[in-house]
Amino acid sequence: MTTAKPEIKLVETEDEVTLSIGGEQAMQAWERDLMWASADLLCQHGSRFYEVGLGLGMSALRIANNPATERHTVLELFPEVIDLFRERHPEPPPTLHVEQGDFFEKVSELPTESIDGMFFDPALDMEVWRNEEIWHRVMPEVVRALRPGGVFIPFFSTKPELRWQYVPHFRTVRVERHTYEAYEHTEYTYGRSGYAFIQCFHKD
Numbered sequence: 001m002t003t004a005k006p007e008i009k010l011v012e013t014e015d016e017v018t019l020s021i022g023g024e025q026a027m028q029a030w031e032r033d034l035m036w037a038s039a040d041l042l043c044q045h046g047s048r049f050y051e052v053g054l055g056l057g058m059s060a061l062r063i064a065n066n067p068a069t070e071r072h073t074v075l076e077l078f079p080e081v082i083d084l085f086r087e088r089h090p091e092p093p094p095t096l097h098v099e100q101g102d103f104f105e106k107v108s109e110l111p112t113e114s115i116d117g118m119f120f121d122p123a124l125d126m127e128v129w130r131n132e133e134i135w136h137r138v139m140p141e142v143v144r145a146l147r148p149g150g151v152f153i154p155f156f157s158t159k160p161e162l163r164w165q166y167v168p169h170f171r172t173v174r175v176e177r178h179t180y181e182a183y184e185h186t187e188y189t190y191g192r193s194g195y196a197f198i199q200c201f202h203k204d
Contacts, residue, residue, distance in 0.1 A: 008080040017084040019056055021057050021078065026123040029057040030180075034156045035059040037178055038119060038198050043068050046116020047150045051075070052103045053155075054120035057085045063119065064096035069133050073097045077122065107138055110145035118142060119156035143169050143203055149201060152201040156180075158189045160197055170201035 001160075006022030017029035039062035042049060047070040049063050054076035056164060064072040069129050072095050079100050092098075103122060128134060142152055152170070154163060158180065181193040 002162065007066055008078055008084075010084050017056070018183075019081070019084075021081075021123045024123075027121075028183055028186060029056060029058075030182055030186070031156075032058050034178055034180060034196055034198070036062050037176065038075060038153050038156065039063045039066070041176065041198060042117040042119050042151065042153050045149065046147070047071075048115050049073070049117050049119065050145070051109070051119040051121070052122070052204055053077075054098060055121060055123075056087055056157045057089060059119055059121065060085075060091065060098070061092070064093040069095050071095055073099060075099050075101050075103055097178075104134070104138060107141045107145070110141070112144050113132045113147040114151075115145055115150060116147055117153065118146065119153050128166070136168075139166060139169040145177050146203040148203060150203045152203070154199060154201075156196045156198050157193065158194060158196050160195070162199060166199075166201055171204050172202040174200040174202065176200070 009020050011018040011020055015181065018025055019027045030053040035058040039059045043063060043066040047068050049072045051060055051072065051074040053065065054060060054074050060074045064070055076098060082098055082100055096127065146152065152166065154166065176198045178196045178198065182189045184191065
């Protein structure tokens with residue numbers, strides 16, 4: 001869901017790797033361990049997974065390479081992000097399927113109870129995150145697509161609070177606490193280091 005086509009580039013220095021979308025830090029390589037922890041948690045709940053937002057592909061590859069995974073589909077809005085990923089990973093695992101599209105349009109097309117888990121990490125404008133109407137419309141579709149016992153895992157938070165966008169749609173939430181250390185100039189965390197929280201929402 002976007003109104004303008006942003007500039008997308010991969011910024012690499014000797015010590016830092018940043019995916020920049022529209023001049024904003026969409027993802028950085030220091031997130032790897034948190035992405036892997038999220039992916040490993042997801043893979044405890046089945047074999048068929050769905051991911052929203054490709055980013056640097058860290059979680060996508062981790063999920064696709066898990067021995068339990070039969071199929072992992074990743075939906076990415078920006079074709080430039082897909083191109084960057086394919087340049088860096090010309091031979092992805094056969095379980096990984098990357099598609100281009102807008103999640104807010106595609107989510108209603110997901111078959112009912114068709115996936116064991118969804119990892120959710122798209123690059124969205126702040127007005128989308130704050131729009132209650134959007135989340136009240138979209139999250140029931142996410143729950144519908146999950147099988148009973150399936151999970152929804154959004155990207156980690158460095159603030160110890162449950163995300164209001166998802167809480168009304170799940171009765172059970174598991175939270176894991178991890179440590180993190182971001183880059184000196186990371187702009188999207190609450191502090192350069194500390195605790196990060198992975199929230200795992202369960203469909204009963």
